[in-house]
Amino acid sequence: MQRYFVDRTNWTEDGVVIKGDDVHHMTRVMRMQEGDAFICIHPVHGPALCEIDKIAPGEKVTGAVREWVTEDKELPVKVTIVQSLGKGDKLEQVVQKGTELGACSFIPFEAKRSVVKWDAKKAKKKISRLQKIAKEASEQSERSTIPDVSDVMSMTELIRQSYQYDVKMIAYEREARSENHRSLAEQLQQVKRGQSVIILFGPEGGFTPEEADQLFLSDFLPVRLGPRILRMETAPLYFLSSLSYQIEELP
Amino acid sequence: MQRYFVDRTNWTEDGVVIKGDDVHHMTRVMRMQEGDAFICIHPVHGPALCEIDKIAPGEKVTGAVREWVTEDKELPVKVTIVQSLGKGDKLEQVVQKGTELGACSFIPFEAKRSVVKWDAKKAKKKISRLQKIAKEASEQSERSTIPDVSDVMSMTELIRQSYQYDVKMIAYEREARSENHRSLAEQLQQVKRGQSVIILFGPEGGFTPEEADQLFLSDFLPVRLGPRILRMETAPLYFLSSLSYQIEELP
Secondary structure (H helix, E strand, O other): OOEEEOOHHHEOOOEEEEEOHHHHHHHHHOOOOOOOEEEEEEOOOEEEEEEEEEEEOOOEEEEEEEEEOOOOOOOOOEEEEEEEOOOOOHHHHHHHHHHHOOOOEEEEEOOOOOOOOOOHHHHHHHHHHHHHHHHHHHHHOOOOOOOEEOOOEOHHHHHHHHHHOOEEEEEOHHHHHOOOOOOHHHHHOOOOOOOEEEEEEOOOOOOOHHHHHHHHHOOOEEEOOOOOOOOOOOHHHHHHHHHHHHHHHOO | OOEEEOOHHHEOOOEEEEOOHHHHHHHHHOOOOOOOEEEEEEOOOEEEEEEEEEEEOOOEEEEEEEEEOOOOOOOOOEEEEEEEOOOOOHHHHHHHHHHHOOOOEEEEEOOOOOOOOOOHHHHHHHHHHHHHHHHHHHHHOOOOOOOEEOOOEOHHHHHHHHOOOOEEEEEOHHHHHOOOOOOHHHHHOOOOOOOEEEEEEOOOOOOOHHHHHHHHHOOOEEEOOOOOOOOOOOHHHHHHHHHHHHHHHOO
16 A cells, blocks of 8 residues: 655644645555545654545645554664765665665765765755655655665764664675685674664775774674675665565574 | 686687677776786686786787686575566666676566566567676676576466476565565575576566466465565565575575
8 A cells, every 4th residue: 555654743633634745646646536545654653544535636635544553564673774975876776775675774975985975065965865765665665664864974973873883794895705704694693683783885996904994993893795796786785685584584 | 806708619728818898898997918817707617817918909818727716606596587577777787686696597577567568679689788787797796607688488488497497486575465474484494505496576566466376376486575565676686685695694
């Protein structure tokens, strides 16, 4: 069933008002009509099954709450993906597919070898675009929260913030090439439901040895993601899929 | 190290000749020079460490084999991804990232709800493009084989060919929504090294109930890929990552 995330201020006790782009989506794209059912997600109380009361075309849709729904679709580990800036639409791909795969938040990171740089103006535009992608991907994958996309973070800030997390990892290409690599499973098997994980992914050229050392000194553990060398935008998808498999699918 | 797949006919006993696009890549993109080392992959004997003997600019590069290399980077299960035709560059994404993640072959499939249709001319062009993407992704992810991309297959042909495989699955959205779903792990834990797996992924609108029934009758087992609803191009990446995690990372 079609679902929409609705800001707190647009809810009454037993009703909801949809405004903005979602009105166009409901009435034009989905061609919904009065009486049709849909799901609205309250930022605190979660999803509710609603029914359309009234459509004011191009302006708003008013809905009535039929019942609150209990869902269990969120990845039970809070994963923060720190993604180095890369060429083309790589960050968009990571946010879109990473959201489907259950990530909790994304932090863009300007690594030493990031070919692309974001100035303040570009960063603002990019981040607002990434937030929109995260919202749409959450709706499409039937999640009940929207991942957060933060501002670009520096190494210092990242290391400072990393102490809030239960588990800290870095996807490190050399681990994939090493014969004595640690297995990813060794680390994922230790992650418990309810914990928080932060993991860093390098740019096209990988992290510099200095960056890697700085992260190792701050207790980030290197992991490999299988034996093959993955593109920067594929690596987080491997990680999230494996974590979901370990926590949500294995007995 | 940079690697190139070289046709059988371009090998001598202890040497190799590189022609075509790869010459441009070696001399212009990578700016390699005489004496530089690189990896060439023989379609039967696998990878060899080579050294450039001579460059005939724009024409060919002649290399000498220094030593044959033993690698263990291929996913030890042969996975065939049957991907329904979809909008935009979705098949390109699946072939590129699926190759990085270890798939053995790809079969494009025109499902009932595929919005996109390929006529004979378009199919030829598309498949040759997908084959090129598979080759480049194999080189980039340091694989020693290039996955095969076959012609578009009909349901009848697909079912006929499916009896060659040890394990047959279908990614079925309803499994993700069902409370009594089978766990993916139950099925992946039974897959053994050396076996072959074929798995089908539906188009944007999913398989029709008739298509699903036809596949179930032919012993395809439905699997869910975690509890969230994945896009058609994300689903095969979840599957391949989980299989790699199960077989290559778990003890």
